[in-house]
Amino acid sequence: MSKYARLQEFLADQRFTEVPMTFAAVEKILQSRLPHSAAEHRAWWANEAHGHVHAKAWLDAGYETVQVDMAAKKLVFRRTANNRKKSSAPGLRREPRTSLADIEKKPRRSPLFGVLKGTFTIEPGYDLTQPSMPEWADSLDETYGPDLPR
DSSP states (O other), X not given: OOTTHHHHHHHHTOOOSEEEEEHHHHHHHHTSOOOHHHHHOGGGGOOOXXXXXXXXXXXXXXXXXXXXXXXXXXXXXXXXHHHHHHHHSTTOOOOOSSOHHHHHTOOOOOTTTTTTTTSOOOOTTOOTTSOSOTHHHHHHHHHHOOOOOO
């Protein structure tokens, strides 16, 4: 089993055309550190399978590297043209076994979480369980008849 088999499996399970990742996320998938040359030389991320087991892993999964940012230590894996037809066939998609969120282990919240915080207050002693307009019950009884016996 190749050191990069986990990366190949992760990418093969993805349904996305592009998978943006940091070098650290790749290391988490591999469960080991990338070689020093991955952070030093752009050529390490080249899409050349001949003699490069790491590149063979992502190419065999149907992805190629694009937008490699050595300074920010991030890149994008883009699905290759010959692999797009396989992934877009209806009914043949499967859920990925591992998502990037699982790799990063960060709790994800909606950006709207807490957006209304502090916009209103409930006065002490106010009972939220009481009907707001008890006269509505009388109006409904007049319009539709009294409630059924309980």
